[in-house]
Amino acid sequence: MKNLLISAMLVGMLGACASQDVKEEPKAPIEDRSAATQSDSGSSQTQPADQDKLDSRALGTNVLKDPNSPLSKRIVYYEYDSAAIKDEYRPLIRAHAKYLADQRSARMTVQGHTDERGSREYNLALGQRRAEGVKKAMSVLGASDNQIDTVSYGEEQPAVTGSDESSWAKNRRAAIIYQGE
Numbered sequence: 511m512k513n514l515l516i517s518a519m520l521v522g523m524l525g526a527c528a529s530q531d532v533k534e535e536p537k538a539p540i541e542d543r544s545a546a547t548q549s550d551s552g553s554s555q556t557q558p559a560d561q562d563k564l565d566s567r568a569l570g571t572n573v574l575k576d577p578n579s580p581l582s583k584r585i586v587y588y589e590y591d592s593a594a595i596k597d598e599y600r601p602l603i604r605a606h607a608k609y610l611a612d613q614r615s616a617r618m619t620v621q622g623h624t625d626e627r628g629s630r631e632y633n634l635a636l637g638q639r640r641a642e643g644v645k646k647a648m649s650v651l652g653a654s655d656n657q658i659d660t661v662s663y664g665e666e667q668p669a670v671t672g673s674d675e676s677s678w679a680k681n682r683r684a685a686i687i688y689q690g691e
Contacts, residue, residue, distance in 0.1 A: 573609070574609075574688055574691065575691075579605075580601065580602060580605035581605055581606060581609055583602050584685060584686040584687070585683050585684070585685055585686070586599045586602065586603070586640075586644060586683060586684040586686075587599070587679065587680070587682060587683050588640060588682040588683065588684070589682070590625075590627075590678070590682065591628075591636070593636060593639035593640045593643050594643075595643055595644065595647060600647075603644060603647045603648055603651065604651055606618070606648060606653075606686060607647070607648040607649075607650075607651035607652050607653045608651070608652065610648060610652070610653035610654065610657050610658070611651075611652035611653055611654075614654065614657070616657060616688065616689075617657050617658070617659070617688070617689040617690075618657065618658055618659070618686055618687060618688045618689065619658075619659045619660070619661060619686075619687045619689070620641040620644045620645055620658060620659070620660050620661075620684055620685070620686055620687075621637075621641060621660075621661050621662075621663055621667075621684065621685040621687060622636070622637030622638055622639070622640035622641035622642075622660065622661070622662040622663065622664075622684050623637055623640070623662075623663050623664070623665075623667060623668070623669070623681055623682065623683050623684070623685065624636050624637050624640075624664050624665050624681065624682060625665060625668075625677070625678035625679075625681040625682050626665045626668070626673065626678070626681070627678070628665075630664060630665070633664035633665045634662050634663075634664040635662070636662075636664070637662030637663055637664045638660065638661075638662035640662075640683075640684045641660035641661060641662055641684055642660050643684075644660075644684045644686070645658045645660050665681070668681045669681050669683065
């Protein structure tokens, strides 16, 4: 009797749930960005937003070594005592972030470097801020945080030896290193 009563209650509750009308929300329109635009001469051109697209699946991993690819550029240079990414390096970071977003198995390390001025501790901290800044910018643009490691070498691994502005400018950098290369 008790089982019959429980069964009847369950059927009643299920019936009440099934009798409610569910309204579907209208779906948002989907923009097709893959279509090419036609110019006045009738030739097909890609849209400006597509110009910096990289079809890394079609090009494979060779795109990382192709000197004509934006992915072959791996260095971000900085002003003295700064971790702010200059506007001229935004396209480079965007290209690497897109590659990482498309190739979820790809991993990289961003190495932060400084010139020789400043204390060892200060330079290690500045190098880390530079590396973390590049990582954050790439993450905002679609790369996954777990694809990017960061390390600071401070002044310990100079690209150029010398104690002049020309040498220092080349040592103030973040270097992008892909694993497996």
